[in-house]
Amino acid sequence: MNLTMRGLHIFIFLATLLDLALAQVDLSRVLIKIPKCTQLCSLKVLGPARCPLTDLPNCLCTNTTLQEELATCVLGSCNFTDQVVSTTIAQNEICEGVSQPSRSTEIIRDVIIIASVTFPVVLLRFLSRSIVAHRIWWDDWMIGIAALLMVPMVVIPILNAQRGFGKHFWDVPPQNVTLLRKLYYVSQLLYVVVQNLAKISILFLYLRIFVNPRFRLYTKIVMGWAFCHTFAFLMADAFQCVPVKAVWDTTIDAKCINLQTLIYAGAGFSIVEDFIIVLLPISELRSLKLDLRKRIALFFMFALGSFACITSMVRLKYIISYSNSVDLTWANVDIVIWSILETFMAVICASLVCIRPLLVKYLPVIFPVTEVSESRGSDMKSPSWSRRLSLKASSKLRNENGIELLSDDDEARVGLRDNKSNVTPPLRVAQV
Structure with missing residues (x-):
């Protein structure tokens, strides 16, 4: 019996030793395929971390900080082709089966929630304008165009999340990188247009409601600025690189503007415009002879636009926090979510005032x-x-x-x- 147990233990030991030897042989074959620039980065990063090449699945694939240091080194040392080869080997052979963090589900969930609130509000706006007012005006058309453009703003983040957006960039499948960059580029253009269409809609609403000549002049001046600002930033975003293809194809030699500076400028202008649009009708609303409760209610409806301003400032906070990050597919998750929330909240704020007549018509008990x-x-x-x-x-x-x-x-x-x-x-x- 003892001889049998001893023989079994020896067999298990030899099997384990053989398995480790084969694993090391397989790993050695994998390491040979890694480009030289990546090998140099591995020695530079993994050596000080005491991470042996024979134990990469345990010491590298489970350590996000170490992966970031190695991926950043490869990004700066290797050409695009070698980067693709290195990433493919790391994902499919070295770290295969090791779970990696992902925020993709968070993106899909948040976008669906935001959209499920915004689109019904837009629908109620048009029902109110059709059933009660029996007229569609320029402010409604601006929101209608914005709503159409909001559809791809919902679809694109979901598609991106399914293709690796929300993961660390070293975990994104290389074959998806170009498509992710293209879709992100399109979403930048949609953000500029939808955000400003919502603001222009509010200004058209002011022109439709208020008749004070001086107030209307101020509103038209702000509207003119909004149109010019929209066109200028749309062109700057569209032609951030010349040729434009270089935005998603990093192998092309191109001249590109400092996108971070453009984003800061756009966010700053947006916040200032939000404050101006919120403060603009205060004098007109104050002149209405309403009791205090009704006046507060009207002020509240018009001041809801300040929430869009708050989302703009939160978005700017994330932009500043992640300004130096190279891990864009992970760091930009918060920026994308808050960008969508900002634009969709602007559309909601532009629509709530227009929904009020519908509520009064069908809910007279609540709105006597x-x-x-x-x-x-x-x-x-x-x-x-x-x-x-x-x-x-x-x-x-x-x-x-x-x-x-x-x-x-x-x-x-x-x-x-x-x-x-x-x-x-x-x-x-x-x-x-």
């Missing part, structure tokens, strides 16, 4: 209607004939376009007149 007056004083003198014509024109503009500040389905026949008039008829305003 009361009568308030916008008369600014006790001066009850009859206005002159020319003044009456001016007030009539002003009232007509409000009746057709300004129903967001009113209440129910009679809003199209009851309007907010110029606050500077001597007297105005009562207004029906929703209690919110």
Whole structure:
């Protein structure tokens, strides 16, 4: 019995030794195929870390810091072809079967959640404008175009996540790198357009609602700036490299602008524009003769745009934090998520005010209607004939376009007149 057990132990020992020997032989064959530049990086990085070449699956493949140091060295020392060969060997032979961290599921989950909130809000906006206002205007068309462009903004991150975005760049399959860069390039252009379409939509909303000539002039100036800013940054993003193909093909010699500087500039301009757009209608809203609760409700609806400004600042924080990272497929996850949240929140903020008439029409219990007056004083003198014509024109503009500040389905026949008039008829305003 003892001889049998001893023989079994010897057999197990020899089998283990043989397995290790074969593994070392196989690993040696793998290491021979590694490009010379990668071998030099391995000696430079793995030596000080006391990671023997015979135990790479355990000491390298489970150590993210060590993998990053080695991958960064290879990125700076090897040409693109050698990088592809090294990455393929590392993924398919050395580290095969070793689980690696990934945020791909997080990207897909967050994008779906954000989209599932935003698209219904846009739909409600158009229902409100069609059912209550019976009219689609320029602010609605801007949101409509933005909504169409938001579809690829949802699809692209999901496709990228399925192809390696959300993993460390040394874990991304080399055959997916070019496609990831192309799709990321397209998403940059979509971000610029959708973000600014939402802002321009809000400015068109101001023009539709308010009739104060000075306010409308200021709004048009800001809108002109927004159009110019959109075009300038869209062109800068589109032609960040010449030829453009160099954006996703790093083997091409090209002249490229400093993309990080462009991103900083775009984020800074965006935050300033958000503040301006939020603050712009305050004087007009203050002049409405509403009780405190209704005025706070109106201010709240218009000030929701400040949340988009907050998301812009959070996004800028992540941009600064990861500005020097070479691990873009991992570091850019937060930037991509917050970029989508920023643009989609801008669309939501641009749509919420327009949904209010629909809520008043179909939820009168929650939004009851009361009568308030916008008369600014006790001066009850009859206005002159020319003044009456001016007030009539002003009232007509409000009746057709300004129903967001009113209440129910009679809003199209009851309007907010110029606050500077001597007297105005009562207004029906929703209690919110």
